[in-house]
Amino acid sequence: MKIVVDRSRCQGYGMCESFSPEIFELDGDGELVLRTEEVPEGAADDVQTAVMSCPTEALSLES
Numbered sequence: 001m002k003i004v005v006d007r008s009r010c011q012g013y014g015m016c017e018s019f020s021p022e023i024f025e026l027d028g029d030g031e032l033v034l035r036t037e038e039v040p041e042g043a044a045d046d047v048q049t050a051v052m053s054c055p056t057e058a059l060s061l062e063s
Helices: 013-020 045-055
Strands: 004-007 022-025 032-034 059-062
Touching: 004 032, 013 022, 013 045, 045 059
Parallel strands: none
Antiparallel strands: 004 059, 022 032
């Protein structure tokens, strides 16, 4: 699976980072940094929760 970020929607709330900090990180300016675009094996549940927690629906997953 691939993580997709709609940067026009992301507001830097950091909900994704709180659920999956090994994948999502907010930089010093509050911009989302993906540590990887591909969901690592064993991290699918945490990433799915992070995507679903985004209040602006800026995150999605593609097969």
